[in-house]
Amino acid sequence: MLKGLVIFDIDGVVRDEGRSYRRALADTVEHYTKGAYRPSMGEIDSLKAEGLWNNDWKASQELIKRWDEDIAVDYDELVQFFQDKYRGKNFDGYITEEPLLVTPEYFEQLSAHGLGWGFFSGAMRRSAEFVLKKRLGLTDPILIAMEDAPEKPDPTGLFAAIAQLEPPDTPGLPVAYVGDTAADMKVISNAAEQEPTRQWRAIGVIPPHAQTGDDKEYMYASNLQDVGADIVLPGTKELTPEILSTLL
Template sequence: MSVEAVVLDIDGVLVDVADSYRRAIVESVMHVYDDTIPKADVQSFKNAGGFNNDWELTHATALYILACQEGFDRDLAAFTDAIEASGGGLEGARTVVVNAVDPDTRERIHAKWKRDRLTDVFQQLYLGSELYRDFYDSEPDLDTSGFVYDEPVLAASETIDTLTKRWDVGVVTGRPATEAAIALDRVGLTVPDKYLFTMDSETPGKPAPDALIELAERLDANRIAFAGDTLDDIQTATNATETDPDRDYYGIGVQTGGLSDEDGRQAFKRAGAHAVIEHVDSLPMILDE
């Protein structure tokens, strides 16, 4: 692809989050509402688009559970399909529920929908009690060890070494900055702050192209590869191309985040991926082709 810079997502690309973030999603809903979805079904929300923020995905999962408790009769696949048709993300989920139930039912659902509590439980489960105290300067009400320690590194050190020696490297992630730092330290990837965009950055999150375009400008690059594990990541590259046609943006699907096997490959291709790789360790090789 003769690219001048490489931009990486973190979750599902550099570290495996199946037993951390995705586990925190389903267990947070279980803790608050005593019901949840299977962990594997989190991918259905990801595929619907607009769920780069796992707190919002947790809120949408809880909304589905609460709606079902009030008689909502769609299975999860139909619910997430409807979210996609409604524009994706949390607002799409709200639209689906609003259109499916009567006003009294809607009011009961919203009265029980405790988004702040869900986020707080999520952070306690993910960080664990010790890190939660450090990060929030607050005493947790759950005694947890932290799923953050259950994130296997996906990228080999040789891959990180090759990428950083041969290309300028940036990161665009939906993680908060403090949690991005934990993952990057574990991976062994040092990224200057000006080349790192997180949940805490002022730019809109994926699939909005703003962070990717800003990175291209800061990296002074005209040909940029963006490797991510979700369809939103590919859409981010597509949106960047449309918004900034003077540069070339290449979306690369990485299959270690949930879109695996041939079905995942085809989903990436339909979304407009320029290439699909099974593992981030293959990235340097395809960039040389």
Template sequence: MPPLIKAVLFDLDGVLVDVSRSYRRAIEETVEHFTGHKITPATIQRYKNAGGFNNDWKLTHTLILDLGIQVPLSRVVAEFQRRYRGEHWDGFIAQEPPLVGTQTLAQLRRQGYILGIVTGRPEAEARWTLERFGWRPYFPLLVAMEHQDGRGKPDPFPLQRALAMLEAAGLPVAPERAVYVGDSVDDMEAAQAAGLIPIGVVPPYLDLSQHAALLRERGAAHVLASTDDLPRLMAELEAIPAQRAL
């Protein structure tokens, strides 16, 4: 019997890879470069939890402006990327550890799901990361920053674009038969607005109980402590209709 849920879409940062010492570190160092102020991970997370800061360039620029320093966004992006991507892909991006095992992705494929990524990362950075971990064969679908027409999460457009791309490829998926796995309030709100099932994941660098409560408050239907728990949850979701039919 084919699965009731057809597609599992993932955010990348905080779900598939740990960005606590890559993107988050680039934010900290770029803010200090322009302002002389050291900001804490808690400050970054407070802005993230407020929503509307899925784009880390935008968040970094806002933090700098809020500290009273006027600087063009273009200069912020250049300084950020010098740290994050580096000259030859040797920046903080090269130090990101995975948050999911390849065996988990393989298990989800065996369970019959189409897998995809919907991320605010630039496409080159997303593809480089997939190649680095050997994950590219598992993800036939990638919706990156360049595919979002400036309408990043929490706007539902990136997820709607993902479903449109699947339909164009001959793999139509109704929104209610897809899940979106994310770690932020923007992820949960985007999934809800697009009609997908929102599944939250708490990355290891955040407090499990506090962040799980926040994700549920912002719409998560389920919250996991690890992305590796996803095959078990999907099996449980598939079993519910069968149990009701008994």
């Protein structure tokens, strides 16, 4: 019998996209500004901290606009440029260089402790399935991807994942959502507004690129707490079944 549900973001939580998605984002901005501006990791983090730019294509477009409003950007062409860098022509781009932050055994432990689990990510389905199925070896995991729901912090995708995970004979199970951005934390606060009778937990994790051991890491964690994180951990593997049992 399930005791609760744990739903994970993917980027920065399951895989380290600091040298892939963010690299492609920086490449895209640099390309459209003709080499005049390449955003740093800190600048990308600051944009993400606004809680509005979970979609990296739109984040790229926004940074270009903030650099120079007069730069003409065809959004479809921008997406194609980004994808050519990130995914490559046949999944041979930056996506192949992403370190994994969890193992299949991690999810086996969750199941053994009566926790249902799945994924709600802003990544495209093919990209998300590449990491979940091909690299992690998970068999048909519950996944709500970019094509399936509105952008975060809209909680529609979270509710869709819950609907697939929650047995009909045990409605109202407590739910934790694990993410690394302000938008991820706001998903839970928005979900709680729509379904206040359910127990919700927003769990923040610090992605590898922000694990600097200095004020930058502290500020990253503080920002997640400021936008609603119930707890912030240094990585996904630190979110053990024992910790989850105290939260759900």
